[in-house]
Amino acid sequence: MPGSQLATDFWINEAFSPYDVWQHGVTRVLTHRRTRFQELYVVELGSYGKALILDGKVQTTVGDEFLYHEPIAHAPCVLHGQPSRVLIAGGADGGVLREVLKWNTVELAVVADIDGEAIDLCRELLPEIHQGAFDDPRARVVVGDAWELLESTPGEWDVVIADLTDPLEDGPAFKLFTREFFEVCQKALDQGGVFVNQAGSTAPPLASLLGRVVNTIGNVFEHTYLMTAPVPTYGSVWGLALASDRGLMNRPDPNAIDRRLARHVEGELRMFDGETLLGLLQVPLHLRKMLAEEVTIYTLEAPPRAFGHGAGMLEAEADAEEVDASEDFDSDLDEEIASESDGEETADDPPTDAHAS
């Protein structure tokens, strides 16, 4: 290419559509393997540093992870006001866990991810992302199906964060983008609880999936909001859907949000504050129009299919009996939740409502 000086001969390609590919120059491969659920790379990218890539899709990079992990963690927590129990569906890399644990109100934060090997590799190879969060006494890892865990813990969670891979055919996550899953999340939330998920790309050729995911969530919860966050290595501005059965502030007062963050968040935030949240919640006209016109609802019978293909799910399904660890983790978690519930309640900061600021 005229005028360009390339610095590596080794490239990883992520195809966003049959016609759009982003290449990242790789400077080191830390591991490449096929887990029981997906193809996994941990590599070092020349521009963005270490990165986790699952089934050909960049999940997180040291260089831009904060642009995704901060909003997906702090937006639901700050709009809840006083999150105590947080469930992260997916989240193997520990980036969301790290952010959630900055909340001094959080007593229990569970990462429920089906791919134990991915969790282990992220703990070993991506300390820059989790920063020791898995060792926090308030953190718990459940290797298993987040759906089953949520189903077995009705009304237990203040915040549920679906930090999932894209809904690829034969991938591990596509069922978790359906009405049936969102209904399970709704029931798993305590009164006033807040749900958030990564809902897809806003790029015009791809945004219909985002519109349908948000419409499906809106079919389940009383109130749904779209946030958009720029995450360079996801290839476009990314959609995050927030939902709750109580109205949240969609034009929050930045000063009120900053006060709440100052009271409850310990540790540095790089991109998230009151002004940022206000901006994330104001989405452009063409997306608002798309949402207003969308009618499709994703179901288990007709689930979403993002561009790409999962590598490992067929093998995993054949091993389903062995994978189904829900009986063990359900009873452990129930005990933990029961003992946590015995603790004294704090009431310094009542939950937000639509008019609070």
Ligand code: SPD
């Ligand atoms: N297209 C990539 C979307 C990835 C969303 N999940 C990221 C996991 C990071 N913790």
